[in-house]
Amino acid sequence: MNAERNNAARTARVTVRAVEGIGEIRPGDDLVQLIWDAVREPGMAEGDILVVTSKIVSKAEGRIVHASDREQAITDETVRLVASRAHENGVTRIVENRLGMVAAAAGVDASNTPEGTVLLLPHDPDATAQQLAKGLRELSGVAIGVLISDTLGRPWREGQTDVAIGAAGVHVIDDLRGGTDAAGRPLTVTMACTADELAAAGDLVKGKTSGCPVAIVSGLRHAVGSLDLPGASSLVRIGDRDMFRLGTDEAIELGRSEGHAEGFSVGYAAGMAAAQASGVNKPA
Template sequence: MLSVFAVALPEIVPGDDLAALIGDALDGQLEPGDILAVTSKIVSKAEGRVIAASDREDAITAETVRIVATREHPGGVTRIVENRQGLVMAAAGVDASNTPEGTVLLLPEDPDASALALATALRARFRLELGVVITDTLGRPWRQGQTDAAIGAAGIHVLDDLRGTSDSAGRRLDVTVAAVADEIASAADLVKGKTSGMPVAIVRGLANLVGPLDLPGARSIARPSDEDMFRLGTAEAWAAGYREGLAARAEAP
């Protein structure tokens, strides 16, 4: 049976030993096969990924690898970009929520490495096999609202590849690959919430997904660019096509 419950932590500040603090909060509560869903904000705080709010726009630019879409609105400009972590998200993940006044948070520099460090330390401390998922909130194309997804992971299978198996009617499955790390992140968000002060959740009942620490991390979930059918926003794709059309016309005999 699947169960998910949240755990409170003290306020995290740069330099904190996050694995020790999480371990203290979970002492006596963990079972083999548990998966910990850890909000990325506390990882960012512990790793010192905190900057002045006045530097937010510059930070978004610095964290951007590729611009997907840019839209002006009465409150300013929204930038949907691919960031250094390979994630496509608004503002490169630079976030002003749940952080001290006058500051904003960057995402962990390498969320998979952060998850691995936590999983390694907690497995050693409690002498049991567990997984770690680092979560962040994302918007979704074609859907209103946001949900949490896995941006880092260690010690779990992040995808459940069902291709080659059969459905309940005996038909072969050829494309079904379940993004179980994202599903874990979303389930955990239901109990962690955004303002509860409980940034860690224990997800129990999915021990079949827990495995070696050298399993691929959450970065492996990102779709390769050559398979991305929606690489640009609508306006950006139209503008790129228009430019290509002009160039082709200029080169025509």
């Protein structure tokens, strides 16, 4: 399967277009129907991939809470604290959330929401992507893929990029490890994260301010496949393979605490021995 995709000629042209006409989303809205209404003219082609901003999924799911409950909402969405830092406007908390994303404020979002509210991430973005892909495949009659995207910061680089937090019918990773490069040598490490690159491409036309929540990427038919393909949750790397499970300050503090206890034991014994060995401390 991978070899087949690797050997296929790469697409020479990809088009990313913004889907116009999707209005403000309210709790309970039927996203399949709303998106279909917006894309049915001129329609979708086999192999098109829809990139759907997570925000409208959250809104349809009614994942809206009062801004005054923001800190509690972040805590509720948090599995564990990865790193935190105090600054003049408060404390930035980088946490792992229940979706396995490592994100500032657990992904709780205060932009593009009604005044006085914040938005939680969707309940289960992979499941939503499945529903959307299934529904839109039925309505359109063509095999399309769906990604749910969210905006994420990164260590060591300024700014944020969009990544995929939900996926259905898309090869989220283009696993080149079985392939060879142009010189015929094995590509031993390369696993291109197609889903995140698609989400990033979608953001170029969706933007953050335009209120345009869906993009369609055309021209990557080889990236679309069965609805049984792994979702975006397969992109999460936490646990044993995670070399950055704590921020540096947090890890140093953990090590210091452990080291202090060890050092105390060793030092205590050494101090006692030294006292006993010194003349003034000889037993009477």
